[in-house]
Amino acid sequence: MPKNTFLELDEAKKEKITEAALNEFAAYGYEISSTNRIVKECGISKGSLFQYFENKEDLYFYLIDTVAKEMAEDMKPDIGKLPKNIKERIIEYSLREISWYMENPVKGRFMIGMASERGDIYKKTIERYGEKSSGIYEELIKDAKFNGKAGTNEMSDALQWVLKGYNEKFLKENDPDKTPLRKLEKKYVTGLSTYLDIILQTGDS
């Protein structure tokens, strides 16, 4: 965790440092990211950075804490009022998620990158935060009918894999800076609907 000195900085400065660090980690990943570039980017001295944070790892975990918390808080209010229909429920939840990524591209890339780190830092991240919970997917499909021998576990796995695959594909093929968000959201829903038909037994739209 950051030292008190950092938390007591004025918002603008904190923001600048956080932004620079997120950009660096999002672009290069943990190991290749350079604290030298970070301090140059946000205009503070090396000494200051290491006064605010114990070390590079401390800074990295602070960012994970902050961004994960912010994301969770942005999404939480919507989760309560999801539709009853399974397919609609999944689409609305997933749309909320992808919109957050498009509205927060740097933080989004940071979070995605975090999940594909390697070596020590990956192990430590897992130790601190555990594997990504699949609880939310089980929640989403709680009263669906399934094909074959599939149970809730298999179904939520499949849903998770398809959503992840579709999100990656969508983010790769669509640039939120070029197309208005509204249009992208419509496109996202249309595309996702087709994929959901594949794994959901229910025939209604």
Next chain:
Amino acid sequence: MPKNTFLELDEAKKEKITEAALNEFAAYGYEISSTNRIVKECGISKGSLFQYFENKEDLYFYLIDTVAKEMAEDMKPDIGKLPKNIKERIIEYSLREISWYMENPVKGRFMIGMASERGDIYKKTIERYGEKSSGIYEELIKDAKFNGKAGTNEMSDALQWVLKGYNEKFLKENDPDKTPLRKLEKKYVTGLSTYLDIILQTGDS
């Protein structure tokens, strides 16, 4: 590509160098991997390594070439005689793939890691080899019936995501060094069958 000097080395030495380099890249990824550690591991001098290969990148691409070729050749003979039934066909192909990964764990981790590199080396890899072809998945499902509006493209995407997800899950949960391969293969097929039921309309076993 490696210089002639490397290709003319005796097999044992080539093998030792290749093995050490694969281990390093598989464990750390391209950027963090160290040529110093590689030469120490395989017992040659730094000078020799750079006599055999132009530079680190050259070595890396040589490994990709070699391993990808080997994998393709190991799999090719089987592809021709896949069953006609879609589900059986997918299972048999996918089983062959996962078996190869379990029989060649280092090469397997190297190939998987390769696909999740970042930055320049990732771009260069794509430039050289192109995106991973999804042609094989289209081939596998060529005469399936689909749910809803899904066409061949969506279907092969979904199949690809589910297979990838299941493979990762399976490799994480099963250690080929502890359980005999036969048993693992049986377990793999049983598990995969359930997931395939989710995305395949066909009701037959």
Next chain:
DNA sequence: AAAGATTGTGACCACCCGGTCACTATCTTT
């Protein structure tokens, strides 16, 4: 205004990197 506490700085440290090259050791040809 002076003294003291706090915050900010960047030159500097030891270390590691990929890559080089003058040199040695080995093998081949004469």
Next chain:
DNA sequence: AAAGATAGTGACCGGGTGGTCACAATCTTT
């Protein structure tokens, strides 16, 4: 055996790394 070609070596180079610390600047208390 001598001479020449080839293969192998590791100290060394410039450069970048995360992290430190003596000092400078600023703010707070007296």
